[in-house]
Each structure stands twice: as C-alpha cells, then as structure tokens.
Amino acid sequence: MPKIGIYVCHCGLNIAGVVDVKRVVEYAKGLPDVAVARNYTYMCSEPGQRMIQDDIKVHNLERVVIATCSPRMHEETFRRAVAEAGLNPYLLEIVNLREHVSWAHSDEPERATEKAIDLVRMGVARAMLLEPLEKTRVSVERNVLVVGGGIAGMQASLDLADAGLRVYLVEKAQSIGGRMAQLDKTFPTLDCSACILTPKMVDVAKHPNITLLTNSEVTAVKGFVGNYEVSILKKPRYVDEKACVGCELCTKVCPVKVPDEFNEGLSQTRAISIYSPYAVPKVATISPKHCLRLRFNKDVCGKCVEACEAKAIKFDQQPETIQIKVGGVVLAVGSEVFDASRMAELGYGRYKNVVSNIEFERIVNASGPTGGKILCPSNKQVPKNVVFVQCVGSRDKRFHEYCCRVGCMATLKQAILTREHLGKDVNVYVCFNDMRAFGKGYDEFYRRARDLDINFVAGLPSDIRCDAKGGLHFDVYDKGTNKLLELRPDLIVLANGLVPNSDLGKIGELFHVSRSADGFLLEAHPKLRPLESAVGGIFLAGACQGPKDIPDAVAQASGAAAKVVDLLAGGEIELEPLKAVVDKDMCSGCRICESICPFIAIEMKTEKADGEEKLRAEVVEAMCQGCGLCVAACPTSAIKMRHYTDEQVLAQVQAACAGGEAKGGGC
C-alpha cells in the first residue's frame, strides 16, 4: 500500500481555535500506511509547503493528505508544491477543516474535533485509491469576442487589440458608447463625459485589430475555452453602412416621429435617424417598427430615398448571420437603470416633474432635449427648488437589496451642476439615507457640494404628492435637526439605482455563466477571481458583474483584457484532467448522457463491434467540465469520473461508517 503523509493546518486560530489539531494528528498517526503526520500554523506558507516537500523526499511519500481550508482556496497551491517535489499533483487529497468544521461548528469544539478526525480518516481512505493524472494541452484561437460596446467593452477591446489579438466587438445598439455616452459630466472631476469618451469610440472604430459589429446580437455559442464558435446576428439597418455619410438629410424629411431613446424619450426623433450626435459608426438606421414603408407596403412615403444623395437607403436589406471562432470572451453587457414607476409612492411616471437621474443627465446635457438648460418638463420653466431623492430601488428589500454604488455620487454631481447652471438663487436639497462617498476623490467632492450651499437632509421622504395645480409637495423628517421639513419643489430628481440588464438571463444561458442572487453575472471568486466567470475562457467586465462606476468598470475591463491575453498569448492551454471517461464496452448507446450534458461535451459515434454497428457515447475532453451529471445518469455505469471514481467515493463512505462503529454511535 502507498505511503501517506498527513498535514493538519492550524490556519492561525481559524482551525486550531476550535479543533484540537494535536488530537487529530495523534489519531492520524495511528491510521494504516501513514508514514508521517504533522501539524503547522500555516500549511500554505513557504515553510509549510517546504515541510511537505522535504517529507516527500525523505519518507518517499506516495500520497499526501492536507487537512486545511476549502480546496477551492489552496488546492492549486498545494498541487504545485507536491509536483515540485516530484509527486504527481493529483495524488493529493484536501480535507476541508475550516469551512466544513471549525467555522461551521465553532460553538462545539469537542464534536468539531471528532468530525475533523472522521474527515481525515475519510480523506486517507480516498487518497489510497487516487490515480496519477496528466493535464492535456490544446491549441487556442487568438481571437477574442467582446460583448457590449459600453466603456468597459471598449476599454477591453482596445487593450486586447493593442496586445495584438483580433477583437470582435458586438454591440446591440446602433452605436457604441453605452451609458457613458448619455452622461453630461463625470464625478468626481466634472470631466465632460463625451469629451473623454468620443476619442475612445473613434479609436475603437479605427483600430485595425477590431471588427466592430453594431446593431448585432450573439445568438449561439459552442465550444470550449480557447476554441469557441460564435454565431452573431447582424440586424438590418435598411441603410448601407459603407455608403451612408451621416449627413442626416433623411432625418429632416422623415415624417414619422418616434421617441428618442438616447434622450430617454424626453424628445422626439424620426423613424430614420442617427442614434446620437457622437454615434460611432455615424450611420442612419431605420426603425422597422415605425417606418411607414417597412410597416405597410412598398409604395408609400420613400421620402428618405429621395433625400439621400449617397443612395444608401436599402429597404431590401436582410438580417445576416456571422460565424466567428474565438479563444476567449469578455462579457461587458452593462446594466440598466431602475424603473422608478415600480416604486409607486414617489409618483415617477405620474408626475412630469419627477424625473430619473439618467433623464436629468440628458436635460442638463447640451445635446439633450432642452439644449442643456435645466427646465421643468411640465411647463419648461426654470425650477426654483430642486430636490434630489436617494436610494430609489436600491438598498430596498422590495426591489434590490444591494447598494447601487453610483447613486450618491451621481446625485452630488447633478446637485453641483444644478447650482452651477442655475446660480445661487435656486434651492437645492438632497434627501439621503447614508452618503456613500467611498472612492478616490469622492469625499472631497462631497465637501465641494456642501461648499456650494447644497442642503443635505438626512432622511428620505415617504411619498411625493401633487396638488390640484400640479405643484409637487412632500414632507421629510431631518435627522440632523429633528424637524419635519415641508418641501414644495418644482423639480424632483430620483437617484435610480443600476439593475441587471433585462437580457442578462439570456446571455447567461448562452455562455453558461451563472448569476448571483442579485441578478448580476457571477464571478468565479468574489475576491480572488473577480474578473472571470466559472466557465473557462469567459471573463466579466463592467456593470454586468455588479453595479459599478466608470473608474471601476474601466479597471475591471483592463484586468479582464489582461486575463485574456494571459490565456491566449501562448497559443496553447492546459486542460484539467478531471473529466468523464466512457467505458465503450459497457455503453449501451442510450443517449441519456448526451441529453443531459449541459456543456454539449458528449458525442455519439457509431462503431463496428462484433460485426454489427453500435452507437457509443464519447466525451469531448476539451468541452467536458467534469460536472459528473452523466456519471450519475448512466444506467449501465459505463461513465466514470476521473479523480472522483465510484471506488474512491465509496471508500470515503465506508471510512465514515467505520468510525461510527468504533465509537459505538451511528454514522
């Protein structure tokens, strides 16, 4: 039988504070085939790892069992350590004494120690049956798909393209730019948003390594890390992208008025229009929902055709499907703004002068519906009292429990802009719960707002009401003065939070990326792997992973891009050997495994055996993620999971029961 070394980690006091590690080690020494058993303060530290490596050499250990934190934390570290000492890294077994024992049973140290002993015995039983495994290598495509052309997607694309990779940037809207293009200024520096964004948009369009696909959506994803096959649907614009010069003559003659999406519906544009003043590509698009000719028949209207000197209007344009092969994917699909009409007490949607923060951005912007003048939407008058209300739809268990992370700062910025635009005669109030100014330069920005005589009211209003003449009024109790303020604002701006994109469910399914409880895409580890999804080769950037401001979104995008470069630069990647394997002689060809595999990793093949053709399942190793569904489902037990074979798992179960008998209790 193989010689085993057992190492029990204290993890400072994380484990040793509850579990009697010395007792565990004494017990381990008595187990069969154990050559050495030790305990140490931090096994993951350099001296801890060296202790294991020395023992492997001195005692010729053939298996190593480490009782420490979760394998998700340090299994990789310890695998590397044993490999350096010449042992196959898969002959290592991790026993989780922290998450499964000391943290879970901190109030029962005696029983926790017994559980630790049981788990160590089970670990040893499995370790004896572990088999050496080798990693496989596959070549990778040096192309990258970036989904979403907001600031995060653009930053990731530029970084990747500069690193020499070919980038396909897919954007659902008619132009790249995303949310940031709608903003007037950015906090905390009051930089003009468009001034810092538009050069980047142009860079993206001009970069020789970037293929820009606007008005497009990803429809199917196949393959695995390093080798994804992606189908992209390019929806028709009904305008020839190459011919259109962006002169907007067509928009001037088009008779059909439609709400301007870019201005949040506060103004109108036409059925043929250019998305925004700084759209990239600056190409007109016809809305098939509104255009008379596309809705009714071929002979009506056609004014745009007459007006277009470049002859770019193409009513017969068809949707186009583009197939590409990429090695990695960056998801940067962003977020949406909370719909405040769901919070009925605030009157949004019922009272015209209650606007959202994103609407206010358009109102205050020079290219917006009022040309940059702050006016009440109902009567186009300059407001004398402006109130900002915080935490709308966020930090609210009825809607979204998380903090939106941008509301406070966006409000401070908008309050300062209001003061700058309307002068010192206007009263500006901010009703807040907690003012969260956590970023670099953010609290200084808060101070700047107070310097500008903006009234901060520590308290949120319960409801906003409207009198018969259309005047808004509400009461708010101020924590600071212990007084009830009765406010009669002309304009109320709600700090709507960021919420997951409505497409996020679909995107998650397409790429097999899970979502966290808040609805955003889930990272592989909240602290140690925040840029990756749990699926190999798929990375996350920007607000699709959680609400984020611009600096954070850009930082994450650059980080994700670096991760992709790291993955693809070598041209080859290593794959974990923890895959399912089919025993062909046992396979009955029932196809159950094929039907349940979530990663499409099972292929059915016909083979000649004993003179007749038989259907046999085969695992595509590169696509298999080792989830084990097929192993459990196979009616003939023909599929086995490497590193988690039935024998290994059953040995653990038997070891668990054996301990129960010895103590005279049930297992």
Add this chain to the structure above:
Amino acid sequence: MGLTDLTSMAKPNLESREKILRKLGGRELVNCFQCIKCTSGCTALKLLELKPHEIIKLVNTGFVDELASSDIIWTCVTCLKCLQRCPQRASPYHVIMALRNLAVEREAKVPEGYLKAVSRILEIGLAEGVQDVVTRKMEILNRESLKLPKITYPKESFQAAFMKAMEER
C-alpha cells in the same frame, strides 16, 4: 410621561428587549437602518409627535420599559404606511403593537379612549355604537331619518365567542 423625560436618565434593559423580540418572532421586524422614511410619512407625527424610527431604535437599544410606560405608543393610528414603504421590511407598526401588548400585560396606564372602546365591544360587540349626527344647520340626523337600514349589534354572538375564547385560555 414624555419619552424624552423617561429615557434621558434610564439605562437599557436587555431582558425586556429580549421579551419584545420574542413577541415579534425575531429580529426581522426591527432590522432598521434609520432611513427615516417611516417618520417622514407618519400620520401621527405632525400632531402627536410619533416618530416610528425612534421607537425602533429605542427598542433595539433596550429602552423597552420606558416605551411600554409612555403615552407615545398609543398615538399610532395604524395606517400601516410605515410597514408598506419600509425598504428593509421592518415594521414600526408591529413593534408598536407589541409594545402596547406589553403595556397591557404590565397593567400600565392605558389611554381612556382605548378602555372605552374595549368596554363598548364587551357591551354591544362593536368598537363604536351608532350615533346621531348634527349638521351645520343644526339638523339632527340618524339612520332612521336618512332611511338607512337598521344596524343590529352582534352583542350576543360576540359575547358567546368571547366567553368561549376566554374559557379556552
């Protein structure tokens, strides 16, 4: 006594706090982050100075005895706005009701209006009897003169049910 006088020199009593939390079935309904939304909209704030956020904070800090013997808990008009709009799903309403029950258990002074309502319920089965109304023109109106159907009091059925409930206890 006013709440300020009662709490100004008092010390928190964690036993009473435990008692009220048991009545509320845990911490869920007092899990408040002091956004003041309840007080901003409280119907009983302007005239009666009820501040729901303060009640919850006092309960959390352990000033339960003082609250149970104060007048302020009897000012809530049970409009339930606080409960409906609380972003943390706390409920000043439930807390106030639990405090009222505690006050009754401890035989603290209950405002006369509530006692009257209770005795009316025992007498006639309703919290409020049918009353005549005097208009601005000094006309006296009642259900009969307004040709409205007569209301019967559920006195007997109520009393029977009440006695049964008492016996079961």
